Amino acid sequence: MLDSPETDFPPFAPPSEPISDTKYAIGLHAAGLVRDGGTLQIGIGQHLAPGTGQLAAAETGPFEKGLYGVSEMLFEAFLGLIDAGILKRDVGGVILHGAFFLGPPSFYRALREMAPEQLARIQMMPVSFTNEIFGDEDGKRRARVDARFVNNAMMATLLGTAISDGLENGQVVSGVGGQYSFVAQAFALEGARSVLALEATRQSGKQAQSNIRWSYGHETIPRHLRDVFVTEYGVADVRGKSDADVIAAMLQVSDSRFQSELMRQAKDAGKLPRSHEIPAAHRENYPERIGAALRPARDAGLPPSFSFGSDFTDVEQRLIPALQLLQQAQHTPLQLAGLLWQGMRHPPDAADRECLARLGLDKPTHFAERAYRALVTAALQRSPKG
Structure with a gap:
């Protein structure tokens, strides 16, 4: 029987996912x-x-x-x-x-x-x-x-x-x-x-x-x-x-x-x-057409991205749509280049800097991290704030 403080951790539970x-x-x-x-x-x-x-x-x-x-x-x-x-x-x-x-x-x-x-x-x-x-x-x-x-x-x-x-x-x-x-x-x-x-x-x-x-x-x-x-x-x-x-x-x-x-x-x-x-x-x-039909409800705060609450933090919830946008953009080089250019030209605001810190990109140390930081910054700027 395996029983020790080192192995005493809560079992994994699947997090609630945002609803598109x-x-x-x-x-x-x-x-x-x-x-x-x-x-x-x-x-x-x-x-x-x-x-x-x-x-x-x-x-x-x-x-x-x-x-x-x-x-x-x-x-x-x-x-x-x-x-x-x-x-x-x-x-x-x-x-x-x-x-x-x-x-x-x-x-x-x-x-x-x-x-x-x-x-x-x-x-x-x-x-x-x-x-x-x-x-x-x-x-x-x-x-x-x-x-x-x-x-x-x-x-x-x-x-x-x-x-x-x-x-x-x-x-x-x-x-x-x-x-x-x-x-x-x-x-x-x-x-x-x-x-x-x-x-x-x-x-x-x-x-x-x-x-x-x-x-x-x-x-x-x-x-x-x-x-x-x-x-x-x-x-x-x-x-x-x-x-x-x-x-x-x-x-x-x-x-x-x-x-x-x-x-x-x-x-x-x-x-x-x-x-x-x-x-x-x-x-x-x-x-x-779907987005247009639901936009008035979205603008009014309904329906929420997480219908039954979420175990993600506010920062993580903010990151999810941005990372989804980046995932889609990786298949389109021109869109990816546009995001990179936008992220380099427009610095992140305070809320975006919190998100970058969650990904360990708040203090980039080499070119690849600076590029990732620019891409995430642009994706955050283009994704919904709420």
């Missing part, structure tokens, strides 16, 4: 799918009507009955829902069943400090309970009404398959985890839906790439289990629809930089009529 405009837009769309009086299960990495066919209009009313939570993973978002009075529909005196708990130090601190009577309403159960309806199936069906099973996908195809655990070259990115179980429950329970969220694009070097493809050589969730996809540009309800209707719906939530090529591929394959056109309302799916 893209992720907020996805969350807002997904939140409109959650029904009052329903059930919520959220998968690892995620931030919600009945039967087949069209989803009801976005839910915008207050949560009077509240939600019941049954989730493979319990993390800080669920505590936020409890604090907001949303997670309150109890099943046998319990408002939340979770298989395992994971979050930043503040998450565990909140659980430790929770009143005993409130903590008793949160119960830990095996994965076989949260991810399956077998074993007391009648009781689970009564409890999991209007369930929304929300999970992340890396990519999706126009035909409604989801790619979440690996690449077409055989590289494994993660385990499938409970994603298939989520989808299976969504099809087994009356009124339930599977919601797979994904960002419409990702950055690969200098180029943006679409996360919605015509086809892909690996799949996690097959097309016959397609249900609801959410991107920052909207919701695609594809359960029970024809291939042509599924393709049309997926095109509407794709990034407009890739829509024409995706549509051409579908038409060339004979899966979409040659006369099909993407509606005008969905041909402006650009990142700038």
